[in-house]
Amino acid sequence: MGTDLKPAIDGRHARRARSRIAVIDAVFALVRNGKIPLTVEGLAEHAGVSVSSVFRNFDGLDDMQRQAFDVFRERYSKLFDPVAPSTSPRRQRVTQHVKSRLELLEAAGPILQIARHRALDYQPISEGVARSRSQLSDQTRSHFSTEAAQLTPAEASNLIAVIDALTSPEAYDVLRAAHGRSDRQIAQSWTRSIEAILTGWPGIEPDVDTGKESMA
Secondary structure, eight states: OHHHHHHHHHHHHHHHHHHHHHHHHHHHHHHHTTOOSOOHHHHHHHHTSOHHHHHHHOSHHHHHHHHHHHHHHHHTGGGGSOOSOTTSOHHHHHHHHHHHHHHHHHHHHHHHHHHHHHHTTOHHHHHHHHHHHHHHHHHHHHHTHHHHTTSOHHHHHHHHHHHHHHTSHHHHHHHHHTTOOOHHHHHHHHHHHHHHHHHHSTTOOOOHHHHHHHHO
16 A cells, blocks of 8 residues: 555655746746736746645745745856956956856846845845855955955955945846946946956056056
8 A cells, every 4th residue: 555655645746846846936937027026826827836736835925935035046056156267367357257247137136136125024035145145245255366365354355345245236226227227338337347446446466467458
């Protein structure tokens, strides 16, 4: 009898797992398309499952959003990694840093925005947001470690904090929503700003490669 029951139990678990992922995918799709606030009914319809199925997989919208944010961090973890070796020319590192931030925000900006809002009153999402911010800070520190190494620890922390804040999801939202900037305009502004910061920061030596290009 146990042998007969095992395939049925495994089948139910597989269906439940598929249903859970379908709902989480629906969260991503609806948020990306601006269909917020989310409702259980809307998610169930988009996922092609019943409302009761949603409640079997999640303990309400808070738990659903937390799990969706966890899945997001797993799926997009590579976008939080450093993309430019610290030995690359400064101009290349600046360009790659800006490009990687815009790729992350294009892929998951709305999810990050929702997570920040929910972090205000839901501790599990607040912890996830804090981890994501820490990863982005580590990415910035890796990209500009060459410049940071030329400074005192305090000044290096200030430098990384300024660049990280300048290219943060929050800054992106302000530029898009309040100032109507396109991604191309944001990329230009961020690139120019970072280059100006690094060029004008006391204690940072001029970039050798940039200097050669300017003299050519």
